[in-house]
Amino acid sequence: MTILTSIPDPSPTPEAGALAADTEHVDLRMFGLATFLVADGMTFAGFFAAYLTFRAVNPLPPGAVYELELILPTLNTALLVASSFTFHRAAKELKQSRNGACRLWLLITASLGVAFLAGQMVEYFSLPFGLTDNLFASTFYALTGFHGLHVCLGDLMILIVWWQARVPGRFTPEHHFGVEAAELYWHFVDGIWLILFGILYLL
């Protein structure tokens, strides 16, 4: 049995070149982002668990059970889902070196995001309850608000990459971490919304 199967040879033999590979910088940013999104998802999971438990065990005072208006949120859901597709399209354009088209689709995505936020605002102002009215109201605002914050951040990210992309060659078909990261994040926010919509409005 050998203990150190390979003690690198310091003299510049052909092998040394192969071993030098360990100094090459691997790009782990997407991996890091994905791990972070797992963590972020756990925050939401905690909120969802809290909401579902409240729902199951804490009866609300009379008059605090609301029939939520479904039209606006459904429209919002459609907007957000559509924006995932438009973002995907933007990334596809980029991969085929069509920078202009990519920027256009990014802009469309960002607008859909803004439209979503606007819809959310309209809903907030039309709701018959405020943050501290009762447990359901508080949880409702906490969940949608926390998600809305994510949409804001995502939108900001999109606008940033959109701005960066105005310089030709800033993102190449191979190297476009910014766009990729914003896209993954956007899909994540989108997915969270679907769960949220399901348990908050439909359940």
Add this chain to the structure above:
Amino acid sequence: MTLSLPPQTSHPSNLQPEGWLRYLSFSLDHKVIGLQYLVTAFFFYLVGGALAGMIRVELLSPISDFMPRETYNEVLTLHGTVMIFLWIVPVVNGGFGNYLIPFYVGARDMAFPRLNAVAFWLIPPAGFLLIASYFIAGAAQSGWTAYPPLSLTTPAAGQVVWILSVLLLGGSSIFGGINFIATVLKMRRPGLGMMQLPMYCWAMLGTSILVVLATPVLAGTLVLLSFDIIAHTGFFNPALGGNAVVYQHLFWFYSHPAVYIMVLPAFGLVSEILPVHARKPLFGYTTMVYSILGIVFLGLIVWAHHMFTSATPPWMRLFFTIATAFIAVPTGIKFFNWLATLWGGKIALNSAMLFSCAFIVHFVFGGITGVALAQVPFDIHVHDTYFVVGHFHYIVYGGTVFVVFGSIYHWFPKFTGRMLNEPLGRLHFLLTFIGFNLCFAPQHWLGLNGMPRRVAEYDPQFTLLNQLSSVGALLMAISTLPFLVNVVWSALAGQVAGDNPWNALTPEWLTSSPPPVENWKGPAPLVTHPYGYGVPEGQIDLKAVSGLEIWSEGR
């Protein structure tokens, strides 16, 4: 003998300050960050220990005489928070993790050096914020668990600062966790397989998975709690229709895994120390790996054992009893494997080893009381008593803190190139060992016989044992003196260690001590048998050579 420099040095290390100034700056070098963590955390250990001292002084007499009752609650809240979030978690994860993991995977730095530095630099402000709250507005008074509605009714300023500080520390912990996962999984040197990694890598991988999965839940919960305090929502406030027990579920969903976040890295460190000083391979590598994964999995599904009296339904208590007790199985595997590692070795009973072996003794004791606590009928008597205080100090102090000290004796030559003084180390061990057991062993009896925890006044029948316990704490406080003297004196004028004083085989020793900026002057060595001790005759004579010589001569 010519040394070839690595072909390219990609990191902007030349932009970093040189010399000791590095340690006060936003350094990106994992070794510097590791030491920054170690020193900062140790500072907070002294703070937390001073707070423990105040607790023990108050408990010298059965009446509340040393400080006002509010202050007692502030002190005990700060003690718990500082010790957990500013001492144990940073030191075993951030400190040793940052220093060792890149060596172990054969990398020149962590996956995200900048994120790493950010994670560290979140800690000092969070810590000072927490401590400053005591002097400015009065600290939080609701214990480190901050159960509502109490935490909603105690003075808000202190509680909000507490939340803010824990959120920052949680963020730091998550950033660290992401970094460790990426480093262990993705930065391994080509040719190095997962099952060839030193055990500490696995421990840190498991820990980081727990960090990433559990810490965000605490963050979310604390945000909701702060809403309750600031915006007067009623999530956890029964007076406003909320549910106080839901907080407990969410809190323990993090804080139970947190106890494994505090101890798994210590398990990893022990697995590195024992083989070196017993001159034997680590026994049962594969089962060790699986037991870590088992602990990670089980650790996530046992949280409600802290809530047996919190109005949980019977089926839930039953489930959590069984799940909790089963953690003894993977943990037991690790302990028996360590014993088997020692068996038949050639054990050098130096300070590092003494602390590690004392860890085994204490942790087995604390683990056994833990398994007893997991039994609902047992727990409904001793829950929230000094029995629990005894249990967890046996584990966090007798376990993890002992390992931290052992590890410092083991890796100090690596950090500084100098040995720690051995007689002083043994004195440190002896005082700590006696003081610790004197302090915490009697607490089990106190709990069984009717002393609740978190009280500043108690039944006079318990006076004698409390005084004994305080004497133990005093001994522990004294025991830090030889340690501090030893560290400072040895760092300046200790015996020069050479590169590999223990003749160890793990990769961090196969370079100079202290190591160069990018860890190895040449390419990283490929160590596929980190525990290949006990080689038959005829192989390399490990006694004669240092690691540096091995690789620089190409064997």
Add this chain to the structure above:
Amino acid sequence: MPIPSAIVTLVLGMILVLSGLWVGQNVNLLPAAASTNAPLYDELFAVLFTIGTILFLGIVGLLIFSLVRFRRRDGDLGDGVAVEGNLQLEIFWTAIPAIVVLFVGIYSYDIYDRMGGMIPLADPHAMHGSMGSAVMPASVEELVTQDVEPRLWGGIGSPGGTEAGLLPVEVTALQFAFLFHYPEGDFTSGELHVKAGQTVELRMEARDVIHAFWVPQFRLKQDVIPGQPTVLTFTPTLPGQYPIICAELCGPYHGGMRSTVVVHEPEAFDSWLASNRPATLALTAPLATG
């Protein structure tokens, strides 16, 4: 020399087990046992203590033996034997704790069951979380006279059936005191008075923050939670006075939040009850018959 070492191991193991048993049986670390729960608890404690002692002494013994036997002699710089594992051994020490833990789990479940911990609570939603199994325990309704039964969230329920001797007491915890209300006589006391041999059902709720009701001599504890009533049922056995201790941090005077439970002989209890009953009430208490 395999045979002698096997015998040595066997003898050592027997000594270990015997000393564990001796410790479990003879070292008493617990206060007086004053309720029907307490002997059950002490039985469990003895078993856990025995197992714990055996494991602890065994492991520490092994450790110390290794440290002495396999210490590095002066001048010996060699390595130990290169064993990296042993599958059989590893399976063995996975199995042992698993069996021990399984046994302990089942045994403590049994104890808990005998303490009444598994009795469904008087609550249609008691099984919340386990979907769809909302069973309505019919038996409990007879115990209560009120129309609307508040939901009970946890604790130790009362045995079913209509045992005549159930003494209900409503407990209110607030910063920093316990109040005991006796529906039987409609009066409130700062101390808990109960009758030896009679099952007591405490219905507990807190006003402000979480407290916990603990009587060490009864080996019982239950959190008292605002907004979530809990129940604690027990039968005191040994007459005397015992402390009631608040065991959940509830503010600055948490340490001073104490009271006393007085376990009376049956006659003494009846006269205590009579003397406290508002004078207007006729002395026709159905409970007076022990």
